[in-house]
Amino acid sequence: MGLFGGCEFRIINGPVFMDKTYHVTRELVGKVETRGTEFKWIRSSLIDTDSGNVVADMTLQEMLLKKTFKDYAEYRALLAQQHAPTVSKL
Numbered sequence: 001m002g003l004f005g006g007c008e009f010r011i012i013n014g015p016v017f018m019d020k021t022y023h024v025t026r027e028l029v030g031k032v033e034t035r036g037t038e039f040k041w042i043r044s045s046l047i048d049t050d051s052g053n054v055v056a057d058m059t060l061q062e063m064l065l066k067k068t069f070k071d072y073a074e075y076r077a078l079l080a081q082q083h084a085p086t087v088s089k090l
Contacts, residue, residue, distance in 0.1 A: 005039070005061030013053045016046065022055065023047040029059065038064040 016022075023046075030041040045057040066072050 003063045003065070005063050007058065007060050009056065009058045011056050013048070013055050016056050021049055023049050036066055038066065 025045045025047065027043045027045075028040060029043045030039075032039045040062045041059055042062065043057055043059045046055045047053065048055050069075065
């Protein structure tokens with residue numbers, strides 16, 4: 001089961017307008033796990049397309065309860081395989 005934990009939202013160069021188009025970036029800023037839970041912190045930034053200034057940002061904590069995720073071990077093995085470093089020989 002995935003859950004949201006804490007959420008921090010900051011207006012930096014606001015206000016934010018509903019009818020304006022913004023560019024959004026996302027960045028993984030932290031990842032930790034315990035025996036039963038995975039935690040990730042993701043920062044999303046709202047950028048003014050005209051000026052390039054960050055208008056607002058949000059840091060969101062996501063949690064995954066491992067025992068509620070069907071086939072969790074297989075899922076992690078697949079991720080590890082997809083993200084394994086490759087070694088090339090010269």
